[in-house]
Amino acid sequence: MTTAARPERRQLQVPPEYAAIHRVVLGTVALLCQLDAGADYAGLVGRWLPGFDPDR
Structure with missing residues (x-):
């Protein structure tokens, strides 16, 4: 499935340097x-x- 078909997938990707x-x-x-x-x-x-911000 492509990223366009699953927009939430793009939000969950972490840059390799932060993994x-x-x-x-x-x-x-x-x-x-x-x-x-x-x-x-x-x-x-x-x-x-x-x-x-803990209240956010």
């Missing part, structure tokens, strides 16, 4: 979910990621 970091982040999230960990993640991300 490794996304894999690490998703693996970390998966691990925290399995541990049933809880914290103020929006606050942590807001502190380390400029421009992050």
Whole structure:
């Protein structure tokens, strides 16, 4: 199926240079979910990621 037939596919593509970091982040999230960990993640991300808006 072409990208034109599935427009959402284009939105999910990650540039190759970001693939490794996304894999690490998703693996970390998966691990925290399995541990049933809880914290103020929006606050942590807001502190380390400029421009992050938790209310958006």
